[in-house]
Amino acid sequence: MYILVGGGGQVGFYLAKGLLEQGHEVLLLEKDGRRLSQLREELGASVAQGDACEARVLAEVGCDRADYVIAVTGDDEDNLVICQMAKARFHVARTIARVNNPRNDKLFGELGIDVTVSPTRNILHMIEAEIPHHTIVPLMTLTRAGLSLVEVTVPDDTLEPGMRLRDLDLPSSVNVALIVRGEQNITPSGETAIEPEDRIFALVTQDGEQALRAKLLHEEE
């Protein structure tokens, strides 16, 4: 595959290196001349000088035949514009943007970016997951499908004994994919019993997440 990477900082450098090792055709674009010569030392001809926001630069490096454009500069606005230009002018099928402000995650999805990666959000979620209280932890967002993979631990106090998954009466917007009980992984059906401290992994829409919260944690948004 031909993959264009915009922004030759630490993320861009290791990303380009990793993709090259996987055997892809990679071109890393960096606008700063001094940084460029450092990158050339390691990556050779897989680095070119230029601002990936500029259509002329994108045209020169054959953006129209790129399978992926990945924007990983330190600035959200630059990453947005790189991806939007690649989509609008060169019809690139898949664009990935690094996002620093977690709020931009959702916005970038709405603005046509296929995948957003937010290190800030990931760390926030990780910390959230480490803290042992009963809440719905978002693990992964599937932007295009409008779905999230979430994890929730069943509290001790909300279940009647012998309750089964179907007794929770969850709507179709909640798709329970896996229940982890101690060391045991259970592929659930409606008949699966629910026990306190079970970890439920589910694919949910936004409405589904609220329903799950209401049914299992008895919380209203």
Next chain:
Amino acid sequence: MKIVILGCGRVGAALTQLMAGEGHDVTIIDQDSGAFSRLGEDFPRERMVLGNGTDEDVLKRAGIKRADAFIAVTNGDNRNILAAQVARHIFKVPKVMCRIYDPIRQETYNAMGVESICPTIVGAKLFRDAVVNPVSRTTSPTHSLAQGTSVPLTRLQHPAGERQ
């Protein structure tokens, strides 16, 4: 009108003074507090908001939720583009404008419905008009430009028939 302006550079400051002078309720955002000195002594402090204008919280502090118009005129094309799209998509501001220096970028975003002005093209056309057709538009800014600075050039490229 309630107007939020992003970027207190020369254009942002002039625009703020122009519109506030016409009686509009203008709030201006910049991430450098020194930039506000361009507004002069009389401009009220509570109408200046310090922060990154692509950040939703900063925009809210500037009253974006009640704004009739948002204008992004920072020095960065991409910053203006992001801020304009935040104003449009998240806050549904009725009228959103931004400045984009790069003509190709401006054309691209224009097609995507992001309204903008490209000073590069506007400036180039003003100079062209000032040089090629200096006296035909008495009401446009080209008139004063032509009167002021284009005399040697008009000798080189004056339209045929008007040569003096």
